[in-house]
Amino acid sequence: MRELGRRSEAAAPVFRALRSDDGTSGGIAAPLPPLWGLRPTIVVARTGQRDLVTAACPAALDLGLVPGMAAAHARALVSDLDLLDAAPDADRAWLDRLAFHAARCWTPTAAVSGTDGLWLDLSGTTHLFGGEERFAARLLGFLRRLGFTARVAIAGTPGAAHALARYGGAGVRILPEGGESEALAPLPLAALRLAPEALAAAARFGIERIADLYPMPRGPLARRLGRSAVERLDQARGFVPEPIVPVVPFDMPEARRSLLEPIGTAEAIEQVIADLLGDLVLALRERSLGVRSLVLRCDRLDMGAQFVTVGTARATRDAKHLMRLFRLRIDRIEPGLGIETMVLAAPQVEALAPEAIAAVLDTARQAPDLAPLVDALAGRAGDAALFRLSAIESDVPERAIARAGPLAKPAGWPVWPRPIRMLARPEALSGVVALLPDHPPRRFAWRGRSYAVVAGDGPERIHGEWWRRPGEMWAVRDYFRVEATSGERFWLFRRGDAITDKTGDLSWYMHGVFG
């Protein structure tokens, strides 16, 4: 692979693998597991009040089950039937991924067509793959490896390709130039992408095939089936152009520097990172993006690669701030014999519009921005080290708290008296003297010291949360705030309400301390 000290890069195998997800590097999508076995299988979706069959496996098709029939009807026809729920979102996601893959690897103009197809504009691209026949065969093979069955039609207009792929019957159909009208003639009207009302109207008039439309005068046709029907027909036959709105694949912002001489010192690495950041920030500004994480890859002479990752609490493209984050981590790079290429990529980006300048000038009223500080501190102590605490709607004290992100604006708690410090696990008290059922203890001993209580508030009754644990079904804690003789203020609780036995065993616990 190496010649003259330079890495040679092989062309990516465009028919071999699908990227795992758009926008991230590496990873290959695993092929789909087969959806059906030997038993006939149908996919069912709920439309309105009825379950309709949206797809059927070949075995089911042979038994006469077709998409569009009611699921109950299908089950009546075939009792030994497997039903799957339709997942339109997952289907759409797969189509989008295939479209992105096509736009990245096969043709600049690719689009999702309907809910079950793709349009690829092959003008001037198929010679790269050995002609149209060869491209179609390789495409089918690629999809088969992923677990899809597909039909390919190559025609002069998107409408004709759409119709032939769905109603043409053959696995691969390649239409010669100008043969659209002839090829479309025997197909049913539904192949023209007409609106349901137009199809119903056509059925009333006895029009079944596209060929029936050809001799009709255009004026009455437009009046009966609608203008769009005529337009679809013209688009399919190539009289009216039909543009495809292509998907735009997202390219990860990336900056790369290949170095003339391998570098190994911290200063040199810092300089290169600064240059890379300059390049990247320019690219980000052009696309109005801000980074949430950056990955720096350092390729060493000995073919090893070093990765350094920084994350930011909020989208940013401030080169100075990002440099400060990298500076904290430069010492983690091991240059070895020397680094010859450095690549800086932003795998996680968010839209970041320019800020209005008025907000910057008006410094007096502007709240300080914590995001740079949060990034710097997280770079030193780790992402999990910085957090805020937010309230959870639970009366059980130890469950009322959840961690939130460092830039969150959490809501507060109810204003019942709560201690400033709390034991992670309540500790049992001994020698408790207390009047039952609802008086604070008179005296108690805890951690080898006995306390005499001079004042107490309570009880604050907290019931167990039966929806979390069945054991808490009847559990009750009665909390008391007590003050001992020398001013110590504790938060104690007793298990049970002292009336019903199953609420608790009347044992006392220390839980927290007030100042």
Added chain:
Amino acid sequence: MLRAAVARAAASRGPVLPFGVGPVDHLLAGGGLDGAGLHEVAGASASWSDDAAATLFAAGIASRFAAAPDVSALWALTRFDLYAPGLEQAGLGPDRVLYAQGRTDKELLALCEDALRDGSLACVVAEVKAADQTATRRLQLAASEGHTPMILYRRYRRYGQCPLADPSLAMTRWRIGTLSSGRLASPGVGRGRWNVELVRQRGGPPFSLELEACDDQGRLALPAATADRAVAPGRTDTVAFGHAA
């Protein structure tokens, strides 16, 4: 020359935060806590309630430093046993505190230094067990550079050995202990009472006062002379304070 030196010293000090309690502000050099300095707080003993009182005292100061809208205080600690609803009841609501949990005291102090120099926080509070003189000097420098107040809450390392006995360059050093509070006419627990002891301060005398615990805005108060009567309005400045240590 002297004027220049005085001006330089004054410039390194931040805005002063008064306690709003007459005798305390009167005895504090500058009339309050320096908004760009290091302040140390410790419990009067290693007991849990003194620990809580000192924490609340620090939380009260932090909440008054962070009184402006949309500003946050940083609370750095190694072992998390704070209860956030309790902090909110001293004025530090959950949207006003950012917590930082470090693995060691050393890492924590480095975090605090970064946070102080950044200057975007209203206040930095750190709970540490060990901080030597060099560490306090660095914190003091960072605080005056970033114009951010630093409250170092020093926890007990050994029973009976006050952490404030170590040398330090803090502007003020406070020791807080709980006292028995006044009895209410009805049964129940009233506002807590603390013995607030200023062990050392730069440019002023040490003192010790009996004060009421901080309320939900972090403010301390003078205890009323008797259980039933509030302090007369004219007396707040002339009230006799406790023994000067």
